[in-house]
Amino acid sequence: MSCATSSSTQAQMDNPFFDQGLFKTSQEDFEGAMDDLRRASHWYFNNNDLENTYKASLLAEYLYYQQFRRDVYVRGEDIYTPFWNKFGRCLDSKCQYSLSWLNPSPLGSNFGGILVLEKFIRYLERSPGSAIPINQVTDVVVMPALEPDETLFDNCLGDRNNSNSPMDLIALVSLEKDITKAFHTNIRKLWRVDGDSQTIEELNVNDYPNAGCENYFP
Numbered sequence: 001m002s003c004a005t006s007s008s009t010q011a012q013m014d015n016p017f018f019d020q021g022l023f024k025t026s027q028e029d030f031e032g033a034m035d036d037l038r039r040a041s042h043w044y045f046n047n048n049d050l051e052n053t054y055k056a057s058l059l060a061e062y063l064y065y066q067q068f069r070r071d072v073y074v075r076g077e078d079i080y081t082p083f084w085n086k087f088g089r090c091l092d093s094k095c096q097y098s099l100s101w102l103n104p105s106p107l108g109s110n111f112g113g114i115l116v117l118e119k120f121i122r123y124l125e126r127s128p129g130s131a132i133p134i135n136q137v138t139d140v141v142v143m144p145a146l147e148p149d150e151t152l153f154d155n156c157l158g159d160r161n162n163s164n165s166p167m168d169l170i171a172l173v174s175l176e177k178d179i180t181k182a183f184h185t186n187i188r189k190l191w192r193v194d195g196d197s198q199t200i201e202e203l204n205v206n207d208y209p210n211a212g213c214e215n216y217f218p
Contacts, residue, residue, distance in 0.1 A: 015043050018056055026136040028121065030067050033137075034060045054111050055142050062102055062116060063137075070124055073132055086113065087154060091193060096120045098135065099170070099193065099200075101152050103143065112143035112152075115170065117193060117200050138198035144189065149174050153184065153213035160185070160212030168192055169203070171213050183212030 021036035037060035044053040065082060072079045084104035091097040096119065103113025118135035125131040143152065156169040160183045172189035190203040190211065205211070 015040055015047075015052070017043060018052070021056075021059075022137050022140075025063070026119075026121070028134060028136075030063050034063050034067075037063070050110065051142050055114055055140055058102060058104070058114050059116065059137065059140055062100075062114075070132065070134070073124070073126060076126065084113070086152070089154060091195075094120075095133065097193065097195065097198075098133075099154060101143070101154070103146075105145075110145055112146040112150075112172075115141045115143060115191070115200055117198065119198060139200050141191065141200045141202070143172065146172070147174065150188070151175065156187075156190075156211060156213040157183075158208050159210045161210050169208070169211060170200075171211065173213050179215070179217060181215055184215055185212045187211055187213075 017036045017040035021033040021040060024030070024033035024036060037056045041053050041056035041060065044050075044056060065085075069079050082104075084102050086101040086103050088098060088100035091099055098118045098120070100116045100118070101113055102116060105111055105113060116137060117139040119138050121134045121136055123131035124134055150172060153171045153173050155167040156171040156173075157165045157167055158169055159165040170191040170193075171184075171187045173184045174186040174188065175184060187205055187208075190205050190208060191200050192203055193199075194201050
């Protein structure tokens with residue numbers, strides 16, 4: 001299955017470097033991927049496409065961190081998690097797919113980070129029983145600028161009134177001022193990962209009137 005990418009603007013479609021960069025992650029050519037993403041960032045910037053400039057440059061920074069993490073790991077050392085790695089989690093029991101939210105942007109910025117969808121390739125082993133994954137990037141989505149009371153939840157229900165509703169929605173949420181509520185329901189944006197196309201799809205919030213994200217501290 002080929003890599004699928006977001007194409008929020010015509011510039012995305014006209015810039016070959018971004019897609020090349022994503023493809024190279026599937027070949028474990030991360031140095032080449034970073035080079036292509038930096039070229040993509042410059043191309044977008046020269047075409048006044050600030051959103052995709054931001055996306056390409058931040059993804060290149062993430063790949064650099066991941067490469068550094070692997071190098072340090074092989075040497076037997078530990079590495080910190082950067083402050084801009086807000087969350088990362090597996091999307092299935094075998095961690096074939098994972099999702100990360102990277103946001104180095106302070107409040108008041110034009111964007112609220114990126115969501116990165118990755119697919120497992122193989123494990124890099126340091127010793128028996130100790131390994132870290134090597135992943136390819138299949139899709140990247142830019143988050144809108146966050147309001148002071150907003151954050152991202154990655155395990156929301158499409159229908160909070162249905163106990164069988166899967167917790168598979170990603171939501172940009174205004175935190176409830178009433179902390180006794182069981183769910184956060186003030187949702188501005190919704191996404192879902194499509195495993196078939198290996199993309200992060202934006203959903204129409206109006207199609208999910210009962211969507212909710214569990215409040216873990218009611």
